[in-house]
Amino acid sequence: SQQGEEDPQALSIQEGENATMNCSYKTSINNLQWYRQNSGRGLVHLILIRSNEREKHSGRLRVTLDTSKKSSSLLITASRAADTASYFCATDNNNDMRFGAGTRLTVKP
Amino acid sequence: ETGVTQTPRHLVMGMTNKKSLKCEQHLGHNAMYWYKQSAKKPLELMFVYNFKEQTENNSVPSRFSPECPNSSHLFLHLHTLQPEDSALYLCASSQALAGNEQFFGPGTRLTVL
Secondary structure, eight states: OOOOEEEOSEEEEETTSOEEEEEEOSSOOSEEEEEEEOTTSOEEEEEEEETTOOEEEETTEEEEEETTTTEEEEEEOSOOGGGOEEEEEEEEETTEEEEOOOEEEEEEO | OOSEEEEOSEEEEOTTOEEEEEEEEOSOOSEEEEEEEOTTSOOEEEEEEETTEEEEEOSOOTTEEEEEEETTEEEEEEESOOGGGOEEEEEEEESSSSSOOOEEOOOEEEEEO
């Protein structure tokens, strides 16, 4: 069954703008991961944040985790047209990893 | 390339056919997964194997039959499928089950006529 739920379902921005995607979940987790998927392809891992961490950075990506609110956010700064893809959060709870339905991000050149 | 390959990339089959999907990982991982991705639905975990042993069968119909002969190879045998089984089938692997990123293959786009 689905665990994480991304918000919004779709997001359209101009190149250079920042994109923020949110993920909410319902049960306790060991870690939360964000993945990216280009149309019709496999998922690519972006970043993993553990339940005892609050923020992680990787290049233009910034992920936050608030376990009290059971939510996470993914920020992509200075977006590029190549960032156009679907982004998924996945919650990991005792070897049980569940994906959300994803946010479809479109970055217009 | 993620180190996980899947064949075939596209498959069209009739409801009475028997076919198999193949996944191979070149990463030395111990865990492998099958997922189903349908349009506008969350990724659905189907099967999990850890050290060749099946650890999860997520209420998948018996017309889907997995096989894991070794830690590097994973198959999904298909028979008497239904049109609603048409989807992108993704294979993934990870070093271990807990707390690890998963590496995904490119998927097999399956169409059941």
